[in-house]
Amino acid sequence: MSVRELVVLGTASQVPTRHRNHNGYLLRWDGEGFLFDPGEGTQRQMLRASVSAHDINRICITHFHGDHSLGVAGVIQRINLDRVPHEVSAHYPASGEHFFDRLRYATAYRETVKLNQRPVAADGVIARTASYTLEAHKLSHPVESYGYRLVEPDGRRMLPEKLAAHGIKGPDVGRLQREGAVGGVTLDDVSEIRRGQRFAFVMDTRLCEGVHVLAEGCDMLVIESTFLDADEQLATEHGHLTAGQAARAARDAGVRHLVLTHFSQRYSVPAVPGEAPGAEFERQARAAGFEGELTVAQDLWRVPVPKRS
Numbered sequence: 001m002s003v004r005e006l007v008v009l010g011t012a013s014q015v016p017t018r019h020r021n022h023n024g025y026l027l028r029w030d031g032e033g034f035l036f037d038p039g040e041g042t043q044r045q046m047l048r049a050s051v052s053a054h055d056i057n058r059i060c061i062t063h064f065h066g067d068h069s070l071g072v073a074g075v076i077q078r079i080n081l082d083r084v085p086h087e088v089s090a091h092y093p094a095s096g097e098h099f100f101d102r103l104r105y106a107t108a109y110r111e112t113v114k115l116n117q118r119p120v121a122a123d124g125v126i127a128r129t130a131s132y133t134l135e136a137h138k139l140s141h142p143v144e145s146y147g148y149r150l151v152e153p154d155g156r157r158m159l160p161e162k163l164a165a166h167g168i169k170g171p172d173v174g175r176l177q178r179e180g181a182v183g184g185v186t187l188d189d190v191s192e193i194r195r196g197q198r199f200a201f202v203m204d205t206r207l208c209e210g211v212h213v214l215a216e217g218c219d220m221l222v223i224e225s226t227f228l229d230a231d232e233q234l235a236t237e238h239g240h241l242t243a244g245q246a247a248r249a250a251r252d253a254g255v256r257h258l259v260l261t262h263f264s265q266r267y268s269v270p271a272v273p274g275e276a277p278g279a280e281f282e283r284q285a286r287a288a289g290f291e292g293e294l295t296v297a298q299d300l301w302r303v304p305v306p307k308r309s
Contacts, residue, residue: 002030002031003028003030004027004028004029004030004197004304004305005027005028005302005303005304005305006025006026006027006028006220006222006259006302006303006304006305007025007026007027007028007049007051007300007301007302008024008025008049008259008261008297008298008299008300008301008302008303009021009023009024009025009026009038009042009045009046009049009051009299009300010022010023010024010025010039010041010042010045010299011023011261011262011263011297011298011299012039012067012262012263012265013067013224013226013240013262013263013264013265014067014264014265015067015265016039016040016041017265017268018268019268019277019299020263020268020298020299021039021041021042021044021045021299022039022040022041022042022066022067022068022070022071023036023037023038023039023067023068023203023261023262024036024037024038024039024041024042024045024046024071025037025201025222025261026046026049026051026055026056027150027199027201028055029132029150029199030131032057032058033051033055033056033057033058034057034058034060034148034150035056035058035059035060035075036060036061036062036148036201036203036222037060037061037062037068037069037201037203038059038061038068038069038071038072038075039066039067039068039069039070039071040066040067040070040071041071042071042074042075043071043074043075043078045299045300046075048300049300049302052082053075053078053079053081053082053084054082054084054085056075056079056084056088057086057088057089058088058089058090058091058127058134059072059075059076059088059089059090059091059092060090060091060092060134060148060201061090061091061092061093061096061100062093062139062145062146062147062148062201062203062204063093063096063139063141063143063144063145063146063203063204064092064093064096064099064100064143065143065204068203068204069092069099069100069103070103072100072103072104073103073104073106073107076103076104076115077107077109079113079115080109080110080111080112080113081109081112083112083113084113087113087114087115087116088113088114088115088116089115089116089118089127090115090116090117090118091118091119091120091126091127091134091136091148092119092120093119093120093143093144093145093146094119094120094121095143095144096143096144097117097119100117100119104117120136120146123135123136123137123138123210123213124136131152131153132150132151132152132153133150133151133153134148134149134150134151135148135149135150135151135214136148136149137149137210137213137214138208138210139202139203139204139205139206139208139210139211140205140206140207140208140210140239141204141205141206141239142238142239145203145204145205145239146210147200147201147202147203147205147210147211147214148200148201148214149198149199149200149201149213149214149218150198150199150200151196151198152196152197152198153196154193154194154195154196155193155194155196156177156187156191156192156193156194157191157192157193157194158173158177158190158191159190159191159192162189162190162191163190166185166189166190168182168185168190176190194308195308195309197219197305197308198217198218198219198220199218199219199220199221199222199305200214200215200218200220200221200222200223201214201222201223202214202215202221202222202223202224203223203224203262204224204226204239204240204262205224205239205240205241206235206236206239206240206241207241207245207249211223211241211249212249212252212253215249215250215253215255216253216254217253217254217255218253218254218255218256219255219256219257219305219306219308220255220256220257220259220303220305220306221250221253221255221257221258221259222259222261222297223241223246223249223250223258223259223260223261224240224241224246224260224261224262225241225242225243225245225246225247225260225261225262225263225281225285226238226240226241226242226262226263226264227240227241227242227243227264228242228243228267228271228280228281228284229242229243229244229245229284232244232245242284243260243280243281243282243284243285243288244284244285244287244288245288246258246260246285247260247284247285247286247288247289247290247294248288248289248290250290250292251288251289251290251291255290255292256292256293256306256309257292257293257294257295257303257305257306258285258290258292258293258294258295259295259297259303260278260281260282260285260294260295260296260297261296261297263277263278263281267280267281276296278296278297278298279296281296282294282296293306
């Protein structure tokens, strides 16, 4: 059975807090797992979230600030300790390859798993399989940073009423799907395009073209909202987004499910006594005009990718 969900391992910006671990996100996409930005403590969070090293097929690092990458060393060593039976690929900005190498070989261990280092040097497709393409697009941060976008190819949705009207049934349905036509009836006559799902992961960045390209038409957008709107100038100075900026980008891109994360420690106390610390982020996102599904992420939450529309 295919599963598409986001497992939130950590949601803190810069430093962990009593309630938030450093960043870490595992996207389960059918039979594959994409580990994004494993910060310090990711291995521990994986244990708490029932995520194993065997679940990881790709490691995707947006940039080499510690809260997004210090967990790489432990994760790689755990992959080798557990003798994961498949190859693992690692994607990261090419300008930070020396950081990745240092993290990969931070201490002595026995390598038992093939790890493919695939540094990203330009926008575009960085991996392609039969079931998805993985893209990277540059963001705007004080150090080189890339966001990632997963795109499923479009498929076809068979329409039962049209199949019946043309007398197509049983084995002929499968034959029609394989060959494109049966007895003069074409696939276009009895089906419609089923749009492939799209997922994007956008971390530390100011508003820039890359944010909009990555978010466009996504079923799920995981995006940083380090600051609240009152601190927009501070956000811009440090290369980050506010809740309102992230929500407007999602609104304009037609995102179905927006996941806000990467919160500054300055907001650990609720804006309104008795509320959850994330409530103000949700209010500001709604005030910005985003009307789709909205999650203000908490550590160890599991967030399903929306079902196909």
